[in-house]
Every structure is written in structure tokens, then in C-alpha cells.
Amino acid sequence: MYLGIDLGTSGLRALMTDAAGKPVASAEAQYDVQPPHPGWSEQDPGDWITALDQAMAQLQGSPGYSDICGIAVAGHMHGAVLLDGSDQVLRPCILWNDTRSAAEAAELDATAKVRDLSGNIVFPGFTAPKLLWVQRHEPEIFANTAKVLLPAAYLNLHLTGRHVADMSDSAGTSWLDVGARDWSEQLLEAGHMRRDQMPVLVEGSAAAGTLRPELAVRWGGGTDVTVAGGAGDNAAAACGTGVMSPGQGFVSLGTSGVVLTARDGFRPDPETAVHTFCHAIPDRWYQMGVMLSATDCMNWLGRITGQSPADLTAGLGEELQPPGPVTFMPYLSGERTPHNSASLRGGFQGLSIATTAEDLARAVMEGVCYGLRDCLEALRKTGAEIDSCLVIGGGSKSAYWVKLLATILDLPLQLPKDGEFGAALGAARLARLAVTGDDPAEVLTAPESAMTVAPDPLLRDGYEAGYAAFRRRAAKLT
Template identity: 35%
Template sequence: MLLGLDLGTGSVKALLMEEGGTVAGVGSAACTVCSPLPGRAESDPEEWWRAAGAACREALRGRGDEVVALGLSGQMHGVVLTGGDGAPLRPAILWADARSAGVLEAYRRLPQNLRRTLANPPAAGMAGPTLLWLREYEPAAYAAARWALQPKDWLRMRLTGEALSEPSDASATLLYDLAADRWSREVVRELGLREELLPPLLPSDAVCGELLPGAARHLGLPEGLPVVCGGADTACAMLGTGLLAEGEVQLTVGTGAQVVSPRRGFVPDPSLRTHLYRAVLPGRRYAMAAVQNAGLALEWVREVLGVSWETLYAEAAAVPPGSCGVVFLPYVSGERTPHLDPAARGAWAGLGLGCGRGHLLRAALEGVAFAVREALEALEGAGIRAPEELRLAGGGSLGEDWRRLLAGVLGRPLLILPDSVASVASARGAALLAGLALGRYRGPEELPVPRPEGVVEPGGEAGRYEEAYRRFRELYPRLRGL
């Protein structure tokens, strides 16, 4: 058995998988995202640790002695400042955090040759800008830190005692040379950051340590179990769903949403509206358009309006496409693709006396879908020709009504992966990396690839979204700066 552990934004998921790809157990435990001040997003790493134990025990159900290796996946961009023993010095700062927007000018002042090697636009919430903010505004914590770790790398240190990272997560820090495939010491020095904060890098499919006795008891696994480096959640999800061929495009919907496509070479987006990161397999990269507010915005709407998910979908379905003119901007935590605006804010517009809660809910779903469509169009603008059919994955992609709405807004058929894959794609990729590390698979061609089990067609509603999409696109530039 292989075990994949995925440290997400809102939960930790564990997947127990047979080497042939059959799911043997799934576990999940919630995590809290705190916003102590507007524009901030933090989590307590100790809560991640508790959730990891609960998720693993639920997935294993006493079968821990059958596991031969553990692989890791995790949310991207965040920073966990730790001492030499791995103990956090402050709460983790997450990808949705916008506090570093004021220090991005340091990146714009970098020499052009260095900026090109980063291959990505400066964005708040990424590790490099977050470290600049910590150096300026929390100098004591910054000076006391021994390591600046990505979330899943902190979890691995708790499991093995080793401080390490790997290329797929490191490439999304704005401190990584995508052309040379290594930490960019030149950028780190130019920014005046401490080089020693960055951990050593190993391949994503390398065994990087053994499970410590206390960690083994916490997770319900045998002491000394091999732990594999793992990868960033998006990169692991691509492996877990079998998205390996250049030219394929996959939409993953979770707390955020990502439109991704494998790339073989170093091909940055000249407009810098989209991203280029390392994949978990050696020498491979992928392009990504990142929507920061997908499930994050819908969960906010659900809580503010006081409805369950069932009520949200039911009331939204009773409203026609276009929400009778109501438009929702989902930017409750700023936005990345295509705006790269950490100060972007959410809004409902077009309200009238005839509007009810259902119109607000329908507009919220459509607003997130419109943001995904903008991201897809930005990816195509970077030179990636999306195929007629898109693959759909992610824990936020399981509702039938939501799938039909997405297909209608995107105007494309969506290939639906089995729920047992789509909801735990990142954990599945982490488990497959564990199998590669132990030689259970001799290469990617031997990995068990899930097959789509159905297609959601755009249907007759697709054309009814065009006018609503036009209004959506016009609203952000009109409200920007307010």
C-alpha cells in the first residue's frame, strides 16, 4: 500500500492506495484559515499536525503496517518560519495573504536578466515577497529563523526531522531559477534576503527520510517508514490525474482554481499574466493560470448568507443564467490571473427590488466560473491552444449543477474524472511519487492512469452567458481602486 498526504488550505487529506491505483481508504480533517487583519491569511501549523494525524488514521483504519512509503503534497507559496528544531516562530502566512503587496517594488527593480529566470510575475502571497515583508515588519522573527519552509516541507520536517524542499514547490516562491532549475542565489542576494533560510533541494520522487517514532504513533504508521519528498499540490494533482502530455489542459477547482497545461521547455508567458512552474517529474514544467478565489469565495458567500451547500445550489438553480443582471466579482482576497491585483475586492452589482437570495447565489457561482474563463483565455493568450475538451478535477468540482454551469460558461465539454480521483488528486499524486521512489513503478509510463468516466456538455445554456460575461469583464476595471 502507498499513502499520500495532502496539506490543503482548508483541510488535510490522506489517501491509502493499492499500487494498481485502487483506493483503499480516504481520510480528511479540517484546518482553519485566520484573517487577523484585512488582507491577511494565516494558519497554525500545529493545527495542520493534528489534522494530519486525524486524516491518516481515518484513511488507514488500522492498516498502517501495510504501507510501504508515504508521499507528501501541499498548498503552494506559503511561509512557515521555524527555529532549527522546526518549531514555528509565528503562524504560517498563506498564499491568499496580501500583506506583501507593498514590497513587490523590490522585484520590479531586479535586473531584467534575473527577472526572466524567475519566469513568473511578482505576486503577493508568494514566499519571496512574504520574506521581504517579514524582514521589514517582523525583524525579530526573521532574524531568529533558521528555516523558511513551504507548508508541506514543514510537515515533512515534523515527520522526519529533516529540513528539505523540492523543485515543484520551490519554483513557486519567486526565489527559483526556472531556467537553471535551482534556487536563484543571485535573486536572493539582490533582494538582500538570507540565503541560509532556504532548505536543500531533492527530487520530488526521492526518499528523503524515515518516519520518527513520535510521528509514527501520531499517524498510525510504522516507525522508520520511508518518507518521499513529494510536491506542490497542483503539480501532484497533475500526476494523480495522469495529466502528462503537452497540449492537454486541466481545470482544478478547490479553495482556488487552476488551469494548467504541461510544458516541456522553458517557455515563460511574455505578458507575465500566467505562471510557469516545475512539475514533479524530472525536467518537466507546466503553465498555470491561477484563480485565487474559487471555493474560497463561495464558502465566504455561503457563510455570509447563512446557507448550506445544498441550499446554495438549489436556490441558484431556480434563477436563470445571467442571474437577471446581477454580477458578482469573487475577489475577496485579491486576485492573480489575469489582474495580478492584491487590492482587488469583491462586489455584487446590478441589484434591484426583484432580486432575492437566489440571485446573489447564482451570481456568485457564475462569477467564479467567469473568473475561471478569464484565466483560461489568459493561458491561451500565452500561446497554449486548449483542446476542445477540458479535464476537470478537484474537490470543488463534484456538484452536478456546478459542473453544468462551468461547462456552459466555458463553452466546452468537461471530461469528468471519477470522484475517487478528482476529490483527492493531489494526495493520489503524492502516493504515486512514493511508488516511483521505491521502484514500484519504473517510470511514468507504468503509473495507473485514471480514465474519465463521463462528459458534461455545455448544453443550450452556453450562449446565454455571453452578455453576463461581458458585464463581468467590464465591472472590475470600473471598480478598481474604490
């Protein structure tokens, strides 16, 4: 049996799979995000440990639970967990969607060789600028920082007692030479950090350590359990959906939005604001365009109107309509691809006295899809092409939204059959690889497709014109 742990922004999910990779049991536990100031986003790492214990308690008694022999963690990327010399947490973790370090990110991004070595723009959400911010605003904490761990690596420490992180997660720090797959002395120096403050690096499919005996006793499981390197959340999702080779990709309609494709080499193009990261298996990379607010835009609209997203969109049905009269710019939290702006903000255009809540919901869905089209076009500028594309995430449950997305991207989208295919499954697969040494090509396979949603040929031109108008409005904002 193998256990995949998906450490998300709002909750933890644990998934058990059998020797063949079939899911057999799962558990979830929730926790909160604290926003102490506008633009700040923090979390207590202790909440992750509590959530993990809760999930393991739920799994106890599941068939095969005592036979778990491998564990891997997939985690939300870029977070900064600061530890002292005794591995005590010095302050709450600064999360991926925290934008307080925008000035520090711009400073690092302008430093010679930083983009060349890291393969990326230094975004405000990345880890390195967070530490510069801590140095300037919390100097005592910075001086006492012995180790900096990403969220998944912090769980690895809890599981194994070792400071160890995988390549895919570490690629989002701006301290890793992403092409060489190693910490860069030049990048560390630019960020005022040292190699001894970094965890040991392993591939996501390699062993990172062994489960601590006290946890094995507490959880009532096996005593010889391998812990794999694990992965950043999107790399793990790629493992769960079988996105391993050039031409394969997925679109995630989640809280944030992602268009991701696998690459067989290191081909960065930072100017596009595309992320170029190590994959979770050796000698592979992936690239993705990221928008910071996707389904979160619909959640926001639901909060201010007092309606659920399902209620807001119920009147749309499943038959795709032409572009609506209202345009929405989906920049509620700034934007990464292609604008790289923490200060960019969203808005509606084309409102009238006749505008309804349903009109606003339709505009939000269209705006999010236009933002994802921006991500796709940025990927294409790097030379990446996506021939086969899955659609995943909470928004994929809306038939209307998926039809709209397929038409705006002008790509057929495959909807996986109901089941497990995300980050938790990807993590469980990495645990299996670390234990067995199996061929990744045989383990990291694509899920069975329930259906393929094709672009609407009658509305393609109309949405192409709508996208062009969206681009013009975005240019005025930036």
C-alpha cells in the same frame, strides 16, 4: 502500500493505496486559519503535526497499514514557516492567501531579472515578499531565521529530520530559477536571503529521506519507509488526474479556482499573470491561471444570507439558463490571474428591488466561471492549448455549475467517476515512484471519466456576450 498526505488550508487528508495504486483507506483531520488583521492569514504549524498524528491514528488497523513503504506530502504552496537554528518555529506560518506583503511584492517584481529567472510575477502571496515583510516589521524574528520552509517541506522535516523540498512547491517562492530547477543566487540576494537558509531540493518523485524511527514506533508502521520529495498541491492534483503532457489540463472549482495545463518545456510569460512552475516529475513544467475566490464566493454568499450554497442554488435545477440580470465580480480577496491585484474587490451590478437570493447565487456562479475564462485566455496567450480538460473540486458536484462552466469556457469538461483523483492520490503516486522507480507515464494516469459535459450550443453566444461585458466591467475596476 503507499501513503499520500494532502496538507490543505483547512485540513489534512491521508490516503493509503496498494501496490497497484488503488485506494484502500483514508483519514482526515481539521484545523483553523487565524486572521489577526484584515488581509492576514496565518496558521500554527504545530496544528499540522497534531492533524497528522490524528490521521495516522485513524488509519492504524487498516488492512496493509504495517506494509506502508513510501510516503509523500502535497501541501498548500507559498507559506512561510520560519525556523531558528534548533528547528523551532519562530512565528505562525504566513499562508498563501495572506496579502500583507503587497508592497514588498511590487518592489521585488520591479527588480531586474526577477521575472526572467523566476518565470513569474512576484505575487503578494508568494514566499519571498513575506520574508521582506518580516525583515521590516519583525526584525528580531528575521535575524533569528536559520531556515525557511514551505508547509509541505515542514512536514518533510518532521517525517525525516531533513530540510528538503521538491521543485514544484519551491517554484512558488520567487527564489527558484524555475527553468534551471535550482535556487538562484540573484533571486535570493534580491530577497535578502541566503542559500543556507533554503532546504535541499529534490524532484517530487525522488527520495527525500527515510521516516524517523520514533515516528515509525509511534504510528506502529514499518521501520524502513521512504519519504518522497512530494509536491505543491496543484502539481500533486495534476499527478492524481494524469495531467502530464501538453494539451492535458484540469479546472478546479475549489475554494480558489485554477485552470492548469502541463508543459514539456519552460515557457514563461509573466505579463499574463499566469503561474509557470516546475512539475513534480523531472523535465516537466506546468502553467496555471489562478483566481483567489471561487467556491469561496458561494460560501460567502451563504454566510451573509444564512442559507447553505445548496439551498441557494436548489431552484436553478440542472437545465442551464441564459445569463442572469445581475453580474458578480468575484474579487473578494483580490485577484491573481489576470489582474495581479491584492486590493481589487468584488461586487454586484444590476441589482433591483426584485432581485432574489437565487439571482445572487446565479450571478456568483456566472462570475466565477467568467473569472476562470480569464484564466483560460491568459494561458492561451502563453501558447498553451487545452484539448482534454477534467473538472474537479467541490463545485464540480453541482451539475448546473459544470454545465455553466463548460459553456462559458467553450470546452467539453470531463467529470471523473467518484473516487480518489486529487492531491492525496497524486502524493501517494509520487511515493510509489520514489520507492519503485516505475515509469511515471504508467503511474500518473487519468481517472476514468463518468461523463463529458459539452457546452450548450444554444446559449454559447449569450454567454460569450456576457463574458465580454464582464471584461469591460473588470477593466473599469482595474
